[in-house]
């Protein structure tokens with residue numbers, strides 16, 4: 001399989017491993033947004049959030065929480081951002097689901113995404129579409 005994260009998991013590509021358990025591996029992003037930027041993946045090749053079982057998602061969430069705590073106490077930072085680019089339309093470049101944990105500092109210059117607003121009745125329109133699927 002030509003998946004860079006599976007190669008890292010298999011040890012075929014070296015990485016700076018931050019955390020590992022039975023289901024999860026976390027390692028440094030080689031192009032970090034900030035020092036300590038960590039990628040958290042399931043060891044099983046799963047492409048996106050819809051592929052994860054609740055148990056697999058829980059394992060990743062718990063590992064992410066543990067790493068976040070270590071980042072706060074181990075690095076000189078006051079916070080961190082966690083994000084997932086889920087599917088290619090959301091800029092997912094490696095088709096193996098991966099969460100990012102990015103250590104943050106006050107005034108680090110990382111801005112929020114551009115925001116907009118809703119036209120009249122537009123929020124209700126989108127709300128109805130999503131709630132119908134829940």
Ligand SMILES: [Zn+2]
Nearest residue numbers: 003006045096
């Ligand atoms: Zn993979």
